[in-house]
Amino acid sequence: MKLIFNIEYHTVFGEDLLLNDVVTGKDGEKKVSQYRMSTVDGQHWTYQMTKAKSAQNTVISYFYSVDCEGASRRQEWSTEIHRLELNAVKGTNYTIYDRWLEMPEDTYLYSSAFTECVNRRRTVVQQPTAFSKTVRVMVRAPQLRAHERLALVGRTDALGSWNTAKALPMYEHARNEWTIDLHADSLVGNRMEFKFVAEGVAEEPLWEVGYNRTIELADMKEGDVAVYLLNQSFFEISNRRLAGTLVPVFSLRSKDSFGVGDFGDLKKMIDWVSATGQRVLQVLPINDTTITHTWTDSYPYSCISVFALHPQYADFTRLPKLKSVKLRKAFEEKRRELNSLSQLDYEQVNEVKTAYLKELFAQEGTQVLASADFKKFFTEAEQWLVPYARYCQLRDDYGTGDFSQWLDHRVWDEHERKQLSNPANQAFAGVAFYYYVQYILYTQMVGVHGYARSKGVILKGDIPIGVSRYGCDVWMEPRYFNLSGQAGAPPDDFSVNGQNWGFPTYNWEEMLKDGCAWWKRRFSNMQQFFDAYRIDHVLGFFRIWEIPIESVHGLLGQFAPAIGLNREEIEAYGLHFHEERFLRPYITDEVVTRLFGERGAEVKQMYLKELQKGVYEMRSEYDTQRKVEAIFATRTGESDEKLREGLYALISDVLFVRDRKNPDLFHPRISVQHDYTYKALDEADQMTFNRIYDDYFYRRNNQFWYREAMKKLPRLIQATRMMTCAEDLGMVPDCVSWVMNELKILSLEIQSMPKEAFVRFSYLSRNPYRSVCTISSHDMPTLRQWWDEDADRTQLYYNTMLYRGGSAPHPLPGWLAREIIECHLVCPSMLCVVSIQDWLAIDEKLRLADANAERINIPANPHHYWRYRMHVNIEDLTANVDFMENLKELIKKSGRY
Structure with missing residues (x-):
């Protein structure tokens, strides 16, 4: 079998085009074989590949790249690469007429947020055809929604004679890419004229915009397959705009909660989001933060492992019951007590839930760890799971998470992995509990993710910019971190002295040596649970605010890297x-x-x-x-x-x-x-x-920081198919928008924190489509708090943004909170995500009486206790007909569905 690849791509002297054949092994590892293409003019490139007959009915995945003296200068967009099925029954010679795939403007439509949640469709491969000569047409049409399909109609009878009722159905063989095989002998002449139509958009099929398409067909012999990849099909279909809710998992409350929100509550919240017509549920980080076993561990952005999930989120209703009636009764009494509290009691909740998990492990652990499902999980997670479990064991044995005090265990010893992984060894028994807990959490969260997809809801996670200085990640791979400094943020509206997070900064020089493997593993792990994510403090990928270790405030910091004077x-x-x-x-x-x-x-x-x-x-x-x-x-x-x-x-x-x-x-x-x-x-x-x-x-530093970001971010955002959003607030240099636009990352837009100079409030109508609009984040006062913080500012907003005369009412009435939310919902931003506190603000009978009790975080206080919980059960919230109808009306009127 012969394959001839053809592509037009303009190169300059010294550059060569490479064909990269990607083969995925049984272990999921991808191996790339490179083939140097040939050209006579530096623009028309070709390569001939020979495949054995056994390659029939296989699939080739590949991409093109530009090589210059042995170094890769650039390559195609790697999230969705070329896919070619060798399934023509009589096909012996494939000639492929390709085109270079740049990162498209509508990259988000290829993300799992759209392909698996919003526009969920099943990909299928066209049944093999037995044409003696085959013309295969391939085109990408990412705009199509879940119920819409692509078809082809053209000038000749074989193509339907421009009658859409006779249009030829196409097959979505890859995400957003459609294909059809045509019998070359049925096409009159050597010129094929046609257009694509979208079916299911309206009563009549919708024609793509632009002139008719034409393909000049080359002479073909029996057994030839001519494959044409065409430029993207575009339809006059409006952009999707979606509404969503932000709430930390620990803040969720249901009748079944154990004093803290858990993964079972997350499912209930997905139901609530879906019932109101929303399509996004955004949460804060859910990783383990346990260092001291005190309330200071409540800070969700100081994780000890970017891979491990927090044990507090285990849903006990999904686990076997304790066999001891006495223990069941005692734990149930404690659950009711903790769940009745107005705020999270972090220490008690984690102490009791850990005790419960240990009882359950003693009862069920041996059987679970011997199961095939656990062994599969262990094999996939072993790289991080074994050191994490050993870290937890040593932390508890030594009574401190500061591994510099762990005598002979100050750094992870890779030689311990074998004995810690073998159930026959005594060492395994000492860490098995931590394996068990992570297996439970993983299984439950994967289930939540699948449930969200089935409901058409995008679960959006959060990637903290830093990790705990005393966490497992630093203990395991210290070469990736600079421990002589502290990460933070320069002064802003949140803190006049800057913020000192205490995290070590990243040793990017070391990370880049292996292609940011640690970050790629981190993102890949996260895509098991989420279809979109927020990059916390994306500015840290350009430069981080590095504070001397001897400083408390952030004022003596400096940007790293930066070109000093x-x-x-x-x-x-x-x-x-x-x-x-x-x-x-x-x-x-x-x-x-x-x-x-x-x-x-x-x-x-x-x-x-x-x-x-x-x-x-x-x-x-x-x-x-x-x-x-x-x-x-x-x-x-x-x-x-x-x-x-x-x-x-x-x-x-x-x-x-x-x-x-x-x-x-x-x-x-x-x-x-x-x-x-x-x-x-x-x-x-x-x-x-x-x-x-x-x-x-x-x-x-603008150009310098641009180059620094482009060394890192392209690798990371193309490592998964999650939709990328970023928190780009603060002291933002011009180069940030350059990179965000180039990589199609959604920005964060907050009206009270405008990005335009000399503007007090931004105009919502000017929000870019590729953005997330919100009113308040977890680091800010809620809408009700903000309204009463500064009377002069509120008055200005009332008169100039809401166009209302007279004095602004205080406290914020529910009808006005509704109006403010409505203004945000109708803005152009793709996503409008409203915090649960701000949604509740529209109902004066439902919302919390004390607005100050709704605050999640105070960034100026590095020792803030993260303990906010919803004051109403999710079940009761869902049963509140008036409130639910109010939200559904708001969302439907705004066109966000």
Whole structure:
């Protein structure tokens, strides 16, 4: 069997086109064989491949790439590559006329969010034809919805003579790609004229837009198969716009809950979303965060494993009952007690649920671990599961998650894997419980995912930008992390001192050496549970805000990587560089008096050392924020807290920070214009510094950060078929939108946080289609809280955005909350996701009386307790006819269905 591949692609001198044949093994691993194509003009490329007769009825998957001196310069979009069935009964010679596949503008329509949830259709392969000469036409038509089909109609009788009633049905042999085999002898002449039509759109088939299509057919012999891949078919079908709900899993409440939302509650929430006409359910991270077994582990963005799920989400109603009547009764009493609480009691819930799981493991564990399903799970998850289980065992044995204190176990020992994986070894028994729990969680969450798909609901997950410094991921593969710094965010509306998340930053140089394998595994694991995801703090893939390990606040951070300024460059702007003055805290009598008032003398005497009259430096025992933090650890009074914050401010009052890698480079200190060291400059130096500052933060690094992001993000978003959304808020450089547009990533649009300069509120009508619109995120006050936070801001919004006269009513009435949500629902954004608290705000009889109790997170507080729970059961919410009808009406009127 002979296959001749033909493609037109313009190259330049030194570039070659490669044909990449992809073979997927039984283990799921993909192996790529490359074949160098030939050309005579640098534009028309061809390659001839010979296949054995046994290749009949097989499938070839392949893609094209450009090679330059042994290095890959670029390649086709890899999410949906070429697919060719060798199923023509009499086909012995295939000639393929291909086209280069760029990442399409409507990439989202190829995501599993659409192909498996919204536009769910079954792919089928056309039955083998026995034509002596076959013309195969292939085209992509991603716009078609679940009930719509593609057909071909053309000029000749064999093609239906332009009569759509006689159109030839096509077959969706791959996602969004349709094919049809035609008998070449039935086509009159060597010119084929036709168009595609969509059936099921309306009463009459819908014609594709544009001129008639034509194919000039080459001479064919018996056994020839001519395959034509055509450019995408486009129809006048409106873009899908969908509505959804955001709620953390731990916040769900049902009559069956065990004091915390679980995967069973997630199924109930899917039913509620579906019943209201919504198509998206977005949750926060669901990974295990257990380090201390205290409430501080409630922070869902500090996971100890990006693969393991949190044990608190186990749905006990889906597990066998405990055989002990006494234990069943005791646990049921505790369940009722915990489920009646208004907020999550993280410590009690996890203590009791873990005890329950241990009882169940003692009862069922041996049988479960011997099952074929568990063994299959273990084989697929072993790479991460074994180290995770060992980590959990050592954490509990040592009584700390800080593995630097684990004596001989400070780093994962790969030699332990074999004995920890063999049930015959004693070591296996010590970790088997953790295997059992993860198997339960995996099975339940996979079931939830399948259930969501069956309901046409997109489950949208969340990928945190960081991992816990003391987690299993760092313990297992420390080479991927920089432990000498802390990840965070520069000052923004959430926190004037910046945010210090405490996570280690990524060692991207090391990660790129193996093609970001860790990240690809992470994304692949996540696609088992979700069809869309939110990249938390996507700016971290361009550059991360890296804070020194000795800092508490984020003000002394610097972007990493970033192109720092040397002394000569700074002085070229016109600012004479005084290293001592610019890099050391600026502390004078005036500064101390303004910061500390009547306690100024105490501060000078205890914490400062005088360098010269009226000028000071911090004493060595207090010269970092961490040292100050330790001193004030037990001093929690209001006066001492103010003193501590003042000392923090003194330490961060510098004009520049030194580059962490190159001591001869410097970075302007973020937001320094609010501090005394800047205000002490004369007016001319202030203006010069501002030019340096603006150039550095908004122009100097743009191209550099673009290249950094493009090293990473294309690999990751094409590693799965999940739909990619990103949180692109904060201090956003121009290059972020370049990359987001190039990679077709959905942006996040919040009206109260406009991306346009000098605009107080963004206009919803200007939202890009490829975006997620929301009112409030988990890091923000809810709509009701926001409404009462700042009366002047609310009044401006009321008059200019809602076009209402008079005074804005307070507190926010339900009818006005409904109007605000309606304004968001009718915007152009593809997704409009509303938090459960904001949905409830429209019903004054249903919503929580205390709006402040609805807050999920306060970013300015690094020690916030994440414990918000819905105050109403999902069952009762679903039974509330008035509320349900209200939501259904809103969603239907907005066209989001």
